[in-house]
Amino acid sequence: MKVQLENITLAYGDAVAIKDLSVDIADGESLVLLGKSGCGKTSTMRCVAGLETPLSGRITIGDTVVFDSERRVDVPPNKRNVGMVFQSYAVWPHRTIFHNVAFSLRQQKLPKAEIRERVRDVLDLVGLTEFADRGASLLSGGQMQRVALARSLVMRPSVLLLDEPLSNLDARLRDRLRVELREIQQRLSLTCVYVTHDQSEALALADRIALMQNGRIVQIDRPEKIYDAPFSASIADFLGVSNIFPCTRVASRENLSVLGLTGHDVEVLSRSLPTGPEGAAEGSGAADPADPATPRVCIRPEDIRLLTEPLPEGGNNWLGKVEVVSFQGSYVRYRVGLKGGPELDALVPRHGSALLPVGTPVWATAEPTAVQVLPAEVPA
Numbered sequence: 001m002k003v004q005l006e007n008i009t010l011a012y013g014d015a016v017a018i019k020d021l022s023v024d025i026a027d028g029e030s031l032v033l034l035g036k037s038g039c040g041k042t043s044t045m046r047c048v049a050g051l052e053t054p055l056s057g058r059i060t061i062g063d064t065v066v067f068d069s070e071r072r073v074d075v076p077p078n079k080r081n082v083g084m085v086f087q088s089y090a091v092w093p094h095r096t097i098f099h100n101v102a103f104s105l106r107q108q109k110l111p112k113a114e115i116r117e118r119v120r121d122v123l124d125l126v127g128l129t130e131f132a133d134r135g136a137s138l139l140s141g142g143q144m145q146r147v148a149l150a151r152s153l154v155m156r157p158s159v160l161l162l163d164e165p166l167s168n169l170d171a172r173l174r175d176r177l178r179v180e181l182r183e184i185q186q187r188l189s190l191t192c193v194y195v196t197h198d199q200s201e202a203l204a205l206a207d208r209i210a211l212m213q214n215g216r217i218v219q220i221d222r223p224e225k226i227y228d229a230p231f232s233a234s235i236a237d238f239l240g241v242s243n244i245f246p247c248t249r250v251a252s253r254e255n256l257s258v259l260g261l262t263g264h265d266v267e268v269l270s271r272s273l274p275t276g277p278e279g280a281a282e283g284s285g286a287a288d289p290a291d292p293a294t295p296r297v298c299i300r301p302e303d304i305r306l307l308t309e310p311l312p313e314g315g316n317n318w319l320g321k322v323e324v325v326s327f328q329g330s331y332v333r334y335r336v337g338l339k340g341g342p343e344l345d346a347l348v349p350r351h352g353s354a355l356l357p358v359g360t361p362v363w364a365t366a367e368p369t370a371v372q373v374l375p376a377e378v379p380a
């Protein structure tokens, strides 16, 4: 079912946690709320669940208005048909898996045969059929989280809310369950709101990502769109772009602009420069990293190529030396210290070649089209 949040403002005492937030979530869509700790993700989710009462705004699930500050509508959580899965499993350890999953259906006094069938179906969906009679205390963390998911799904919620459900699990299990969750969500065409501060989880699970800062959504789009075109350097940083430097404009020639970083010039397509007060202002002074008006040059690590044979100086060719080598299977991540300037991260496909040892002199190069110039933050 679709979910609509309109102009939601929520405060805890004097502290405003969500500011005039609006978002439409389509039927069957997986929306991930992504952002740093304290930006208001969980609070937003709890408003949908009915666990927090906003100061103002309206929330609609399907065609039912579940909250409206003006009309004083506030449907209690247990009447919203919303399922929730949290970081802690909240599974009863002394009960069987079957009992854990069947509990809410029994509360509703559904016929036994129907309960059995629904629990069986949902255990099958989360891959726990063979564990139905096992005590929950004997399960691994990943299996517990599947029980928690099954317990929500068995109620056939209109919307499933997930708050960092995988963060207690080890990295490998997290990766696997991430894919399973996405598969289940897509198979059931379930409307989901998923809260995380983990960018790779967000990219993998979302139909759309809503990036939150200070109680506001600052960018909302498909994962690949946000990754390719973040609105600000702080969003790029959050999505894992490690080459971000303050810059000033030094010169323009034809369709290229030359930007100055510490000790180096970078060429960028003039049309990709931001305009207005946040734009890369002409100037010869040093770029001030503390000044939010100073624009940032962003180059994704995968857009930097490393060569051991010399390149002509100038353009976007910078001489440096390998400082750190981190082998990542099919990729190698190099940290290159540029001569007299900043360090660059380069993510280089390995293609079976030998790794460059620490200390190797290299030329780092990037196409002007791969260089983004962004405001430090999305203007408030």
Ligand SMILES: Nc1ncnc2c1ncn2[C@@H]1O[C@H](COP(=O)(O)OP(=O)(O)OP(=O)(O)O)[C@@H](O)[C@H]1O
Binding pocket: 012, 015, 016, 017, 035, 036, 037, 038, 039, 040, 041, 042, 043, 044, 197
């Ligand atoms: N019960 C509460 N009482 C007072 N302040 C709260 C309460 N819950 C959250 N806050 C504050 O509201 C703001 C938003 O918190 P929220 O938990 O929604 O953020 P979050 O993005 O989900 O963070 P995290 O990833 O750490 O859970 C924070 O400043 C937080 O300190």
